[in-house]
Amino acid sequence: MGYRIGIDVGGTNIVAGLFDEDGNLLGKSKASTIKTSSAELLGQLASLCGELLEEQQISGRLLAAVGVGLPGFINSETGLVTAANLPLQDNPVAERLRRLLDVPVTVENDVKMIVYGESLRGSGQGLSHVLGVTLGTGMASAWVSEGRLHGGSGGLAGEIGHIAFTDIPYVCGCGMRGCLETVVSASGVARQARDGLSSGWVGLLADRFPPEQREELTSKDVWQAYQDGDAFAGQVFQRTAYWLSRVLVPSVALLSPDVIIVGGGVASAGEVFFEPLRAYVAESLHPLYRERLMIVPPSLGEDSGLYGSAEYAAKRLIV
Template sequence: MMDKVTRRKTGDQMLVRRLNTAIILDCLRLNAPLSRADISSRTGLNRSTVSSIVNELVQGGLVRETEFQKDRLGRPGLSLELSPDGACAIGVQMGVDFISVMLADFVAKPIWSKRIVADSNVEQSLFIKSMGDLIQEALKQARRKHSKPLGIGVGVPGLVDLQHGKIALAPNLQWHDVPLRDMLVKRFDVPVFVENDANASALGEYYFGIARQVNDFIFLTADVGVGAGIILGGKLFRGNRGYAGEVGHMSFDPNGELCGCGRRGCWESIVSPRSVIRKIQSTLCQNYTPSLIRDLVQNQIDKITFETILQAADANDRFALETLQDVGRWLGIGIANLVNAFNPELVVLGGALARASTIVTPIIESTVEQNALRQPHESLKIGISAYGSEGCVVGAAAIVLDEILRYPFP
């Protein structure tokens, strides 16, 4: 029988091997293609450890060997990189009126995706069944490609109880205390990770998008609401109980418009697409403001969408342009506050902000420059999400890959 000392020693060795495996996978994610010698040099792990772990990863299909190359000493060696076909992950984005599901390979490249219209105001069980049916389609695609599904990641527009995988509060969905993880695990029997949508998007950019190798950045999204995924020191900042990043509920005007959270004057009540649409609808209903927007919806004001507004702005419609420019100024003021508070190297604009970037980004940049302190602003860059409106669903898949990269073996 194994004694306590032996069990502890064996456990410690297994933990060290898992950590070393995670280091090697992350090194390949950032720097591939690399030889075994390159990995040893970059990570500080000895060559025998690298060789042993790499061989195991190659056999498991997570890493592949490519063409020969010479290492730094001039000796031939096989190049190594993450194997896109080694495994797959399923990403899910929940919206107020849609569900989007994506099957992604091991480097987060989309293999298959589908988006459906779904009303979150229906009974929760029906909405979640529709989500599950889409996930089932993704799993069928994975089986056809003989790719092992590592898990399911779900991006949710609201507060998430990470410990229990619950939607704690999603004001725009009018959901609270929904045990989403348990419901999906019961149906699919694979690991499920539920995460705030902005956090998911931030991880997607950090692992596979424009924020690779950027250790301090903020991903800002405006879709259902406004939220931020904050990466500090290369790690997702969650706060005390995991609810950090709800920047859309920073108060800008205590007497302002009522927000879905029940409070007034929140940032998202000024700059979110839904708020912009309501403002434009109200203006067009109250007076005859000349605008191409009317023509695009054939004077059916209730049919206005954010894409309608962007289309009018692209055609130089004055009303649409002025509205979006005003949004850009309010976004800039809020971002300046975030820059002063967190001193990020990069702010990434995603969701609807990415779609409106050509109009709002110059105004955001000038407003941030005017309102942020000089020192934290000096090295700041503002970029656009590599994935545009797909940022959350790609990020949801990245949550699964993040878990595997950090904890490769059970």
């Protein structure tokens, strides 16, 4: 066993964390994502690792593994990575980074790594069956059962944001119409609010965003309006909870998780979202599920993905 580094690569920022062999976070390093070319991006990841080791005065020889989480699709058979918001197209990221750092490297989808981290050290700690969902720019989920992350055939398990419903009218970024993501992601919450205002809702949110400024409205503005007492803003979160429950209910019946961890920008709205979510999920489930199921926010903040990718690399490469 040895030290390991977890890296969370986002479209805007990269955060890397150095962990000791017991999985304790020793230090972090953050930088703006370089998106000019894959070579420069991989060079940046390698330099962040070097900086972290230097800061903690740890020799590179003691580094045992590096895990990377990024917003993209990783072909589980070939290891090739494609990420729309990064300069990566069918790119062998793990192999290239391994050559730069001279240590074993794993690369996985960022949401899977966030949920894996939460299952080990966060809200899922001590629980065997953890379903995690993130509601950020998009929507995705991951399933960790008895310590194992399940990717399914082709590594495609978890894309519940792209389940289409006939009563959702919006076209998704993926090209399909009616995807759940178009209403429950952060941009989906903003979209629901904009549509509600256009159909005549009045109140604080309507006053703050007259028609000519409506395109600028974000999910944070909806939350702020709710905090300030706007009834319509509260209804948007309630509606979002309802939509999410429509995929969580069958997921619970199929998987029987101990806990569902719901994170991302929308979930940070707190109880205005979680309370109706728990109620909607409960009302459609058999009591046997209801009695044991918890639906909670994550507890590691922005570090979930660091813990996840570092531990994932350690378990896959060191043991």
